[in-house]
Amino acid sequence: AQSVTQPDIHITVSEGASLELRCNYSYGATPYLFWYVQSPGQGLQLLLKYFSGDTLVQGIKGFEAEFKRSQSSFNLRKPSVHWSDAAEYFCAVAPTSYDKVIFGPGTSLSVIP
C-alpha cells in the first residue's frame, strides 16, 4: 500500500539555523513527490514538487528537496530558517500530478528567535 511517513512530529530550530525535514514513502514505482506548507488557519501552499529529472529540486521561499530513490526519501531542506517559516509541513505522493494525493502526517516547525 502507498504510504508516506514523516518521522519527526515536531521540530524546533533557532532562527538562522539550517533545517532538514525528513520524508519517506512507500510506493511501487517512482511517484510524483510534493512538499506543502500550512500556516496556522490557512490552506496548503505548494513549496516544491518532483516529477522527474534532476533529483535536487528548488522551491519557493528558499526551500529545496532531494529525491533519493535508493532510500525512498524526499527530504526538505533550507540553509537558514526565518521566523516566518514556523508552520506545518506536509510531504505527499501521487501516482501522477493530478491523481489522488497521499499525505504524510505532517511535521510542525517552531522557530526560536
Added chain:
Amino acid sequence: NAGVTQTPKFRVLKTGQSMTLLCAQDMNHEYMYWYRQDPGMGLRLIHYSVGEGTTAKGEVPDGYNVSRLKKQNFLLGLESAAPSQTSVYFCASSHSPGQQNSNQPQHFGDGTRLSIL
C-alpha cells in the same frame, strides 16, 4: 483570481444535524477533491470527482456524500453529523491529463473548520 473557494469557513453543528459544504473553483479544472485534516494524520481523501456528474470514494468516505452537478462546484454533504466528523475540511482541484498545464499539482482552498457537538 479566486482559485478555490470554500464556504463556510467555520460551522458548529449538533449531532444528527445535516449540512453541505461548498467548494467552487474558477480555474476550469476537471478534477476536484474533498479531504479532511485531523491532528497527526495529515490529510485524508474523502471523495473526489474526475468530471461533471461523476464522483468516487476516497480513503474515508463513510458518513459523507458528494455531488458535482456543475464543473466548477463540488459539494460535500453530511446527512447526520457525528462528533467523529469534527475536523478541518479542505477542497482541492486540478487539471486532468488532457488539459493544458496538466502537470500542475492540486490547488487547495483555505479550509472549513467544522465542529460537531
